[in-house]
Amino acid sequence: MEMIIIEVLSLLFAALRSATPVLAVVLGEIMTQRSGVINLGVEGQMLMGAMTGFAVTAITGDPWLGVVAACGAGILLSLVHVVLVLGCGANQIASGIAVMILGGGLSAYYGIPFVGEKINSFDSFGGSGIGSIPLIGRFLGATTPTVLLTLISIPVISLFLYRTRSGLHWRSVGESSEITRNLGHSPVPYQFAAIVFGGLMSGFAGAALAVDYTSNWVEHMTAGRGLVAVGLVIVARWNPWYALPAALLFGVSEALNLRLQSWGVDVSQYLLATLPYLIPLVVLMLSFRGLKAGGGGMPMGLKAVFTNS
Amino acid sequence: MHIELYNVSKRFGDITANDGVSLDIREGEVVALLGENGAGKSTLMKMLFGLYPPDDGAILVDGKETSIHSPQKAMSLGIGMVFQQFSLIPALSVLDNLLLAYPRAPFWTFRHLFETSAARSGQILDYLHELAPGLAPHTLVRDLSVGQRQLLELIKVLNLNARVLILDEPTSVLPPQEAERLWGMIRKLAEGGRSVVLITHKMEDVMACADRVVVMRNGKLINTLERDDCTEVSLVQMMMGERVDRAPVTTPPHDSVTRQPAKVLIRDLAASQGLQSIRGINLELRPGEILGIAGVSGNGQHLLADALVGLARLSAGDVIIDGVTLQSASRSPASSGQVSYIPEQPAVNAVAADLSLTVNVALSHFRNLSFFPHWAPEKATTESILENYEVRPPNPDLKAGQLSGGNLQKLVVGRELKDEKDLIVAAYPTMGLDAGAAHDIYQALFRKAAEGAAILWISEDLDDLMEYAHRIAVIRGGEIAGIFDPREADRYDIGRAMTSQQSDETPPTPDTNVETRTGVSG
Numbered sequence: 001m002e003m004i005i006i007e008v009l010s011l012l013f014a015a016l017r018s019a020t021p022v023l024a025v026v027l028g029e030i031m032t033q034r035s036g037v038i039n040l041g042v043e044g045q046m047l048m049g050a051m052t053g054f055a056v057t058a059i060t061g062d063p064w065l066g067v068v069a070a071c072g073a074g075i076l077l078s079l080v081h082v083v084l085v086l087g088c089g090a091n092q093i094a095s096g097i098a099v100m101i102l103g104g105g106l107s108a109y110y111g112i113p114f115v116g117e118k119i120n121s122f123d124s125f126g127g128s129g130i131g132s133i134p135l136i137g138r139f140l141g142a143t144t145p146t147v148l149l150t151l152i153s154i155p156v157i158s159l160f161l162y163r164t165r166s167g168l169h170w171r172s173v174g175e176s177s178e179i180t181r182n183l184g185h186s187p188v189p190y191q192f193a194a195i196v197f198g199g200l201m202s203g204f205a206g207a208a209l210a211v212d213y214t215s216n217w218v219e220h221m222t223a224g225r226g227l228v229a230v231g232l233v234i235v236a237r238w239n240p241w242y243a244l245p246a247a248l249l250f251g252v253s254e255a256l257n258l259r260l261q262s263w264g265v266d267v268s269q270y271l272l273a274t275l276p277y278l279i280p281l282v283v284l285m286l287s288f289r290g291l292k293a294g295g296g297g298m299p300m301g302l303k304a305v306f307t308n309s
Numbered sequence: 310m311h312i313e314l315y316n317v318s319k320r321f322g323d324i325t326a327n328d329g330v331s332l333d334i335r336e337g338e339v340v341a342l343l344g345e346n347g348a349g350k351s352t353l354m355k356m357l358f359g360l361y362p363p364d365d366g367a368i369l370v371d372g373k374e375t376s377i378h379s380p381q382k383a384m385s386l387g388i389g390m391v392f393q394q395f396s397l398i399p400a401l402s403v404l405d406n407l408l409l410a411y412p413r414a415p416f417w418t419f420r421h422l423f424e425t426s427a428a429r430s431g432q433i434l435d436y437l438h439e440l441a442p443g444l445a446p447h448t449l450v451r452d453l454s455v456g457q458r459q460l461l462e463l464i465k466v467l468n469l470n471a472r473v474l475i476l477d478e479p480t481s482v483l484p485p486q487e488a489e490r491l492w493g494m495i496r497k498l499a500e501g502g503r504s505v506v507l508i509t510h511k512m513e514d515v516m517a518c519a520d521r522v523v524v525m526r527n528g529k530l531i532n533t534l535e536r537d538d539c540t541e542v543s544l545v546q547m548m549m550g551e552r553v554d555r556a557p558v559t560t561p562p563h564d565s566v567t568r569q570p571a572k573v574l575i576r577d578l579a580a581s582q583g584l585q586s587i588r589g590i591n592l593e594l595r596p597g598e599i600l601g602i603a604g605v606s607g608n609g610q611h612l613l614a615d616a617l618v619g620l621a622r623l624s625a626g627d628v629i630i631d632g633v634t635l636q637s638a639s640r641s642p643a644s645s646g647q648v649s650y651i652p653e654q655p656a657v658n659a660v661a662a663d664l665s666l667t668v669n670v671a672l673s674h675f676r677n678l679s680f681f682p683h684w685a686p687e688k689a690t691t692e693s694i695l696e697n698y699e700v701r702p703p704n705p706d707l708k709a710g711q712l713s714g715g716n717l718q719k720l721v722v723g724r725e726l727k728d729e730k731d732l733i734v735a736a737y738p739t740m741g742l743d744a745g746a747a748h749d750i751y752q753a754l755f756r757k758a759a760e761g762a763a764i765l766w767i768s769e770d771l772d773d774l775m776e777y778a779h780r781i782a783v784i785r786g787g788e789i790a791g792i793f794d795p796r797e798a799d800r801y802d803i804g805r806a807m808t809s810q811q812s813d814e815t816p817p818t819p820d821t822n823v824e825t826r827t828g829v830s831g
Contacts, residue, residue, distance in 0.1 A: 163417060163418055164416055164417060165417075165418060166416075168401075168405055168414075168418055171400075171405075172398055172401065179396045179397075180409075182396050183396065183410050184381055185409075297400075299400075
């Protein structure tokens with residue numbers, strides 16, 4: 001019995017750790033889309049964050065500096081989307097893909113010297129006494145600062161979005177920039193902040209992946225996590241509270257994938273590795289049915305992405 | 310606050326929208342600005358609200374000449390306007406929508422702060438509690454009826470401390486009972502010292518609540534009268550002027566229609582699409598009959614029309630024309646050559662903006678075109694439609710997107726009425742058109758009835774329905790709530806059927822008719 005509980009708990013905490021980078025991107029993208037802008041470039045921003053975070057950590061030896069640098073890199077790359085979309089009125093889909101490919105290319109090029117490098121990552125909380133709590137202690141002890149920071153950001157974002165005047169304006173911009181403008185508030189500052197916040201969160205997610213979770217840098221290491229996150233935004237119904245279960249969907253299926261491989265299930269590991277992408281896709285398709293009937297909480301401003309060129 | 314408009318003119322290109330109009334608005338007074346569509350009423354008030362600068366003339370506020378260059382400036386002077394199109398965000402709550410428009414909204418918007426602290430609620434929710442006591446602040450706007458939404462718009466403007474309120478055609482979207490409530494509210498606001506300008510083309514509005522009537526025609530101010538000095542007949546004459554008399558709209562006489570056997574049978578029709586659904590619809594149409602469908606928008610009219618013409622799948626029931634099943638729940642929906650459809654907003658729903666007018670007309674029968682189409686006859690057909698319906702500019706090679714909405718509407722009506730049909734489904738065919746164009750469209754539409762087609766006519770204009778339809782079916786919540794004979798029925802009975810559950814004598818309170826839903830397409 002105890003074996004099963006331990007097995008389930010360790011799977012859950014493994015899921016939480018592998019879900020953290022995705023969760024951070026989902027939260028950032030929820031905020032971006034809540035302002036009526038879609039940013040597919042999060043994948044590239046995440047890669048830039050991962051590479052920059054890893055490089056800075058490798059050079060300075062301080063993972064915190066790495067995280068801060070990663071956030072900065074994510075913001076810098078998101079400014080490309082800001083300029084193209086808000087400055088030039090470019091199509092958001094095209095601009096997002098451009099940012100994604102740009103981030104992938106730049107991170108691959110500047111990351112070459114760091115491939116295979118070793119870094120000293122965050123210490124887990126195991127040493128600080130949490131680890132001695134019976135049963136769950138050794139799992140809690142395995143969590144790291146990035147996991148905690150990401151979890152804390154959920155209530156903070158919700159408080160801002162649903163309980164402040166600025167959050168109200170933010171949501172109204174996402175519903176209709178036209179009406180918001182008529183009410184005397186310009187939508188541009190909110191959309192600017194939204195894209196930049198998405199950049200910060202995806203840069204942070206990159207650091208959570210490269211500096212914390214894997215302590216490793218490989219070219220294109222995000223492997224589509226950023227794009228999966230954009231899909232999970234729909235599963236989460238643009239609600240920060242639902243972002244956690246949506247991201248855990250990815251985390252659980254990835255942890256399951258590793259478990260299945262270690263148990264020696266007789267399926268090709270390449271097929272098993274598609275599990276974390278397949279399961280969210282199925283859930284997305286299922287949730288689309290409900291979405292059509294109820295509107296699914298989609299900010300109406302996102303419709304403009306497809307009607308205005 | 311006393312406002313004077315002195316000799317104000319406004320031109321858009323070659324069109325003179327306002328020509329030397331002088332008007333004053335006194336404190337505590339309700340001024341009705343009466344005129345037909347296109348008479349220049351809205352333009353005049355939009356200048357006062359700072360949306361357009363006047364080309365000529367001056368606006369005086371309390372005797373001082375003031376330039377009102379933006380709506381923000383107008384609001385800071387205490388001038389507020391409620392438009393026909395609401396600027397509410399349906400996904401947000403009533404309170405959120407009020408906060409968005411409130412100039413000094415608090416940073417933290419916790420709901421309980423408003424309900425517990427009297428000082429705060431005293432500012433933002435005051436008018437809501439006063440004017441709509443039954444409306445909970447956390448209700449989502451998408452669950453509100455049209456009347457409640459309009460009320461919310463009014464409260465938004467009042468929250469800005471407006472002393473002068475401009476209401477643009479406020480009763481055009483309201484069923485009769487809600488209009489009556491609005492009149493009462495307007496009177497109350499005026500007694501409280503505010504001035505109200507009521508832009509309208511309806512006589513009832515003027516008679517119910519105006520102190521003074523200003524009649525406009527073709528951009529000119531025709532006359533200003535005290536309410537007691539005018540009669541409906543004299544006002545109509547001033548509004549219409551000595552216009553060249555158009556042939557009256559003729560509809561087939563009631564008796565000859567009712568003697569015929571039914572031509573179109575709609576039996577137990579049910580369908581659902583997104584949030585909208587209709588069920589248990591049973592209707593019969595005789596040849597030459599004009600069946601009006603009345604109802605508050607969003608109660609299933611759109612889906613009913615789509616189901617009849619084969620754009621929506623039926624979940625039960627069937628549609629039979631002359632004994633032949635046209636649509637049925639057991640079949641996939643299909644369009645038919647026997648049925649014409651004039652959808653709502655034809656400019657969006659019935660034309661392809663990037664194709665020429667000729668192609669757009671040919672699209673209605675594209676199955677009959679040969680593989681390499683002969684365009685010459687199509688062009689000739691198009692030209693005749695352009696001429697008959699006075700579509701401007703009359704050039705069949707233009708792209709549809711280059712025409713204005715009203716002209717496209719006339720084109721679509723012309724296209725849908727050009728062949729002989731058994732059933733014509735027309736959804737709001739005259740919405741947004743001026744009186745002359747609307748008249749022409751009614752004439753063309755009802756001529757088809759005289760030729761033997763059955764017409765299902767969806768409209769929001771109860772006056773027109775009462776005047777032209779042979780029977781009026783009221784649709785509410787996706788079901789037929791009653792069928793009325795316009796010769797005998799009382800408009801208030803019809804209004805009651807449109808809004809409330811029982812037909813008792815009490816007028817509906819704001820919170821009893823929340824069943825109105827917005828369509829997913831809207």
